[in-house]
Amino acid sequence: MYELYKDSNGNVPCYPGYYRRAEQKLKREQRKLSLMQKGSENRNKQRIKVAILHEKVANQRKDFLHKQSRQIATVYDCVCIENLAMQAMSQALHFGKSVFDNGWGMFTTFLQYKLEELGKKLIKVGKFFASSQICSCCGYKNTETKNLSIRAWDCPNCGTYHDRDVNAAINIRNEGMRLVFA
Ligand SMILES: [Zn+2]
Numbered sequence: 001m002y003e004l005y006k007d008s009n010g011n012v013p014c015y016p017g018y019y020r021r022a023e024q025k026l027k028r029e030q031r032k033l034s035l036m037q038k039g040s041e042n043r044n045k046q047r048i049k050v051a052i053l054h055e056k057v058a059n060q061r062k063d064f065l066h067k068q069s070r071q072i073a074t075v076y077d078c079v080c081i082e083n084l085a086m087q088a089m090s091q092a093l094h095f096g097k098s099v100f101d102n103g104w105g106m107f108t109t110f111l112q113y114k115l116e117e118l119g120k121k122l123i124k125v126g127k128f129f130a131s132s133q134i135c136s137c138c139g140y141k142n143t144e145t146k147n148l149s150i151r152a153w154d155c156p157n158c159g160t161y162h163d164r165d166v167n168a169a170i171n172i173r174n175e176g177m178r179l180v181f182a
Contacts, residue, residue, distance in 0.1 A: 003102065015064055065110055069114050080175070080176025083124035125172045125176050125179070131171040132164055
């Protein structure tokens with residue numbers, strides 16, 4: 001939950017420690033609130049406490065996502081991402097408008113406008129593209145990796161060892177570049 005993404009270079013930016021602690025605290029205080037008697041003075045006080053914490057967490061998160069997206073937009077001329085149906089996914093899992101997702105949607109929104117401001121590009125590669133099944137070295141399609149619990153695999157064709165997400169990121173980059181130059 002605290003990893004924002006993995007990129008094709010193997011970078012895994014994570015939310016900073018102070019954010020994780022604030023989010024854990026928010027969860028604890030929300031749980032406390034849910035156990036308090038409705039209409040009680042304590043519950044009212046707790047509600048305000050939770051609201052303040054909630055805003056703090058939301059702001060820290062936004063700051064982090066702005067910083068990360070700014071950094072990437074500065075360094076790269078073109079960024080390729082998988083166009084995950086995050087909205088559909090979060091609705092199905094009832095995460096709705098919760099702050100407890102990893103901020104991917106907000107991050108890609110920031111990234112897109114920051115890139116465009118600099119005359120650069122965000123390329124979205126369709127979800128139908130089987131990025132985690134294709135060996136980024138030889139192109140072999142390994143359907144066993146459909147299983148999400150497989151975090152790493154050796155290509156049965158060329159023997160290359162793959163971190164699932166890094167291999168997928170390399171495929172997304174290659175597919176994005178193919179689309180750009182097609
Ligand atoms: Zn291979």
